[in-house]
Amino acid sequence: MNKKIQDGFIYSVAVILFVTAAAKIFSAAGTAEVLSYPDPLVHLPNRQVFYMMGGMELIISAFLLMKTEGQRIKLALIAWLATVFLAYRAGLWWQGDPNLCDCLGNLNEKLPISPRTTNCVMLAVLAWLLAGSYLLLIVEPLWSRLASRARPAPSPNDGGVKA
Amino acid sequence: MEIKFNCSNPNCQGRISVDESMAGRSVSCPVCGTALQVPTSPNIKFNCSSEGCGQHMVVDVSEAGRFVRCPACGKMSQVPGAPPKPTISERAAQTLREKPVSLAEKKRPLPPVLVPFKRLLFGWGVGAALCILAIGGLYFRSWAALPPHLEALLEETYFHGEILTAPAINNEETALLYVRTVETGAGVFLVNLATLERTQIALGKAADRARSGSIKLFGWSPDDRYLAFSTIEDGNENRHVVICDGAIGKEIASFKASQPVETGTWLTGDSLVVLGNSRNSPRLSLFNVEPDNHLGQFGKKGLVQLRQLDHPASSLLADSDHSISFIEQGNIWRFDVPTDQLIQLTHLTNFTLEGLDYSAAQHAYLFGAVQAHSRDTMLYECYIRATDTPPVPLSCTNYEFKGQWLEDGMGVAYVGKEGNRNYLAVATQEKELCTNLFTAPKVLSTNWGRLTENDFREGREVVRSFSVSPKMDKIYTVASVNYEPLGIWEYDIASHKQRNVVPVKERLVFSQFIAPVEASLTTSSGQKIDYYYLPPARLDRNKKYPVMMDVFSDLGFQASSQFLANSGIMFVAVHPYGGGSPRQPTEAEDMAAVYNEVLKNPNVDPHRIYISGESAGTYTIARLLEDHPDFWRGAILLSPETFHAMRAETKMVPSIFISIGTQDDSSDSQDVGKYALEACRHLTLTQIQYGNAGHVFFAIDENKKRYMGIAKFILENR
Numbered sequence: 001m002n003k004k005i006q007d008g009f010i011y012s013v014a015v016i017l018f019v020t021a022a023a024k025i026f027s028a029a030g031t032a033e034v035l036s037y038p039d040p041l042v043h044l045p046n047r048q049v050f051y052m053m054g055g056m057e058l059i060i061s062a063f064l065l066m067k068t069e070g071q072r073i074k075l076a077l078i079a080w081l082a083t084v085f086l087a088y089r090a091g092l093w094w095q096g097d098p099n100l101c102d103c104l105g106n107l108n109e110k111l112p113i114s115p116r117t118t119n120c121v122m123l124a125v126l127a128w129l130l131a132g133s134y135l136l137l138i139v140e141p142l143w144s145r146l147a148s149r150a151r152p153a154p155s156p157n158d159g160g161v162k163a
Numbered sequence: 164m165e166i167k168f169n170c171s172n173p174n175c176q177g178r179i180s181v182d183e184s185m186a187g188r189s190v191s192c193p194v195c196g197t198a199l200q201v202p203t204s205p206n207i208k209f210n211c212s213s214e215g216c217g218q219h220m221v222v223d224v225s226e227a228g229r230f231v232r233c234p235a236c237g238k239m240s241q242v243p244g245a246p247p248k249p250t251i252s253e254r255a256a257q258t259l260r261e262k263p264v265s266l267a268e269k270k271r272p273l274p275p276v277l278v279p280f281k282r283l284l285f286g287w288g289v290g291a292a293l294c295i296l297a298i299g300g301l302y303f304r305s306w307a308a309l310p311p312h313l314e315a316l317l318e319e320t321y322f323h324g325e326i327l328t329a330p331a332i333n334n335e336e337t338a339l340l341y342v343r344t345v346e347t348g349a350g351v352f353l354v355n356l357a358t359l360e361r362t363q364i365a366l367g368k369a370a371d372r373a374r375s376g377s378i379k380l381f382g383w384s385p386d387d388r389y390l391a392f393s394t395i396e397d398g399n400e401n402r403h404v405v406i407c408d409g410a411i412g413k414e415i416a417s418f419k420a421s422q423p424v425e426t427g428t429w430l431t432g433d434s435l436v437v438l439g440n441s442r443n444s445p446r447l448s449l450f451n452v453e454p455d456n457h458l459g460q461f462g463k464k465g466l467v468q469l470r471q472l473d474h475p476a477s478s479l480l481a482d483s484d485h486s487i488s489f490i491e492q493g494n495i496w497r498f499d500v501p502t503d504q505l506i507q508l509t510h511l512t513n514f515t516l517e518g519l520d521y522s523a524a525q526h527a528y529l530f531g532a533v534q535a536h537s538r539d540t541m542l543y544e545c546y547i548r549a550t551d552t553p554p555v556p557l558s559c560t561n562y563e564f565k566g567q568w569l570e571d572g573m574g575v576a577y578v579g580k581e582g583n584r585n586y587l588a589v590a591t592q593e594k595e596l597c598t599n600l601f602t603a604p605k606v607l608s609t610n611w612g613r614l615t616e617n618d619f620r621e622g623r624e625v626v627r628s629f630s631v632s633p634k635m636d637k638i639y640t641v642a643s644v645n646y647e648p649l650g651i652w653e654y655d656i657a658s659h660k661q662r663n664v665v666p667v668k669e670r671l672v673f674s675q676f677i678a679p680v681e682a683s684l685t686t687s688s689g690q691k692i693d694y695y696y697l698p699p700a701r702l703d704r705n706k707k708y709p710v711m712m713d714v715f716s717d718l719g720f721q722a723s724s725q726f727l728a729n730s731g732i733m734f735v736a737v738h739p740y741g742g743g744s745p746r747q748p749t750e751a752e753d754m755a756a757v758y759n760e761v762l763k764n765p766n767v768d769p770h771r772i773y774i775s776g777e778s779a780g781t782y783t784i785a786r787l788l789e790d791h792p793d794f795w796r797g798a799i800l801l802s803p804e805t806f807h808a809m810r811a812e813t814k815m816v817p818s819i820f821i822s823i824g825t826q827d828d829s830s831d832s833q834d835v836g837k838y839a840l841e842a843c844r845h846l847t848l849t850q851i852q853y854g855n856a857g858h859v860f861f862a863i864d865e866n867k868k869r870y871m872g873i874a875k876f877i878l879e880n881r
Contacts (some may be wrong), residue, residue: 014290062283114846
């Protein structure tokens with residue numbers, strides 16, 4: 001059961017990362033002047049940041065989908081990525097940016113979707129990545145230990161045992 | 164009773180159920196076909212695996228593989244045999260065995276290369292499908308929000324363009340030349356006055372700032388062999404002079420003037436004089452299509468420099484076949500070409516002159532003039548043989564601008580002004596021929612709001628400019644009636660007949676001309692504010708519509724506001740219709756007052772009110788966004804000159820649409836980008852649209868893109 005939850009979570013993250021990576025790469029290929037401005041934290045042009053982040057997300061998405069084994073490594077990778085995203089947002093907030101919607105680049109220009117909605121969706125995604133990865137990383141060992149200690153025993157009548 | 168047992172094939176281990184009568188007999192596994200022997204007993208016998216126990220236990224065959232608790236020691240022991248699988252009855256198994264397996268039922272395995280990527284491909288496939296679904300959903304939502312035939316509405320409303328200058332008429336009065344905006348700039352059109360057929364003979368670049376600066380018409384040569392005009396070919400200056408065949412408009416010759424062309428006139432059948440104006444060295448030039456000996460040293464073929472002037476000049480005209488007249492420094496000057504003599508005809512002081520005309524029959528000039536410290540412009544006449552005497556003011560009531568001689572100098576036509584309304588005055592010696600044209604009655608408000616007591620400068624009928632034919636018996640007026648686009652109207656003075664020679668009601672299938680509803684309100688301080696609105700086309704009284712409030716007014720019919728109204732957006736301007744000035748946007752307080760008035764309209768969606776403004780109007784918008792950010796669903800900034808200041812604590816709600824020309828020298832595209840980035844950080848949707856234009860978008864194609872963007876921005880509720 002635990003493995004199924006892990007698998008499901010990792011799968012969902014892989015799909016989400018694919019979608020966000022596609023959005024970033026699509027945005028970076030645009031012509032908006034904003035793309036040439038430096039990122040306030042990384043100090044590289046937004047276009048490069050989008051390409052780099054999009055590429056990285058795509059690679060991680062592929063890694064998460066390639067094999068069914070190595071759940072713990074995958075969860076750790078997701079946790080690391082989510083922490084990086086969180087740190088980036090915290091850094092921008094620290095610098096005085098009240099809100100952010102750079103996560104999807106200038107996609108807002110091309111799609112009829114408000115940055116407020118985009119921001120809410122991306123915050124929800126970040127929460128999903130953070131909570132899911134850390135929870136599963138912490139809970140999984142506890143779960144295994146509990147399961148081995150308190151494996152449910154069948155009742156004596158199970159199977160109609162005759163002496 | 165049934166005996167249940169598992170297939171002995173380790174790859175199958177199918178659970179088989181057979182009747183007790185089959186005990187000990189051989190059967191084939193219905194799944195894999197392995198030959199099996201049915202156990203003789205339905206029970207499994209085994210001993211407890213716990214050390215020191217060894218309790219003998221008998222369980223049902225169906226318990227094979229399961230853990231059971233030893234009744235003696237209580238420890239768990241596994242029953243020998245494979246774990247149970249779903250049972251298959253012998254009958255069913257028989258059926259299965261007999262049923263041929265089709266090839267199609269067999270799963271085709273993935274190519275070995277793709278096997279490791281199966282999960283990846285599926286996962287990314289799901290991601291791609293989600294992307295497509297999301298994008299498709301969003302685009303569907305947008306598509307559903309837009310009215311049908313939006314493109315057609317755009318094409319129709321912009322089809323007529325805008326007539327930019329007064330027309331020119333040939334000497335035979337059989338053809339007319341006019342300029343109007345076209346898709347990619349400004350076009351010169353030749354009209355056959357007998358058949359009213361129109362042909363576009365040239366295309367010029369749209370001007371950056373002055374509308375009339377795109378193309379300047381010099382009319383026909385005295386023998387109608389040639390016609391000439393100047394255009395902007397490259398850069399932003401009108402220097403490209405074109406000479407065409409007078410009958411068909413085919414280009415014969417062209418040259419680049421050394422200075423931006425102010426105006427030009429035909430001196431003889433082969434010679435065109437061009438007045439070039441630059442701040443430092445205004446200059447008269449002559450272009451001879453053929454050599455002309457009568458012009459002395461200036462008679463050689465091609466472009467000849469005539470004379471450098473001391474000050475910028477205007478209103479050039481030929482008063483004979485060897486001399487020209489023009490206005491310079493508040494006086495009329497005459498230049499005799501063969502003798503190279505420049506004579507000052509009038510000696511006025513403290514006058515500003517405009518719009519010079521000449522009657523060869525009366526040898527008299529006609530011009531408008533305003534004296535220093537006076538507000539009134541008057542029409543004056545001045546005889547060429549008596550230029551030492553002061554010019555005589557004509558008793559032309561309500562003269563506003565542009566006076567021209569009629570009937571060999573026996574009458575005049577001019578644009579007059581009554582109240583705030585312009586009209587065309589025709590004043591002749593014969594009183595029965597005197598008339599005023601394009602004087603629509605006052606329009607009363609039929610909807611919410613009350614009409615102001617003032618009349619409007621331009622309203623239901625608009626006079627933009629006019630020309631008198633060379634024979635001085637007809638007037639060709641650029642005007643509009645019933646709020647329609649500008650057309651050209653021919654008025655025959657003798658017969659009082661007027662006809663539309665450049666029509667405006669063509670190709671209207673999906674769109675309609677929407678008349679403005681004019682109204683006014685009185686503020687608590689007693690101030691009256693005029694405004695008007697264009698209701699959405701085919702207004703449904705039970706529906707609420709988005710609103711675009713503009714800080715400028717339409718100067719007569721404007722395709723942009725008509726398109727917005729046709730696409731279902733109410734257009735509101737806080738000015739009298741046709742009033743206002745491109746340099747004076749509405750005050751923020753007036754906008755706020757009208758905003759509250761607009762909310763009273765039951766067809767207005769209070770959550771979808773947008774504010775719009777161009778150039779200097781963006782100052783008003785910045786103030787309104789600062790003072791009343793909650794009023795607006797969005798702001799539309801056209802060629803912005805300023806932006807709303809966003810601080811860390813600013814909570815921007817309105818969306819921002821910015822349209823800017825790539826050659827705009829007043830708006831900095833870097834500022835636009837920075838503002839957009841800042842707005843984005845405040846979770847404000849910004850949409851930037853770049854146009855191939857300068858500060859003002861004159862070309863129709865760029866305007867169409869701009870207003871299509873605005874319509875979608877509003878209708879998609881961005």
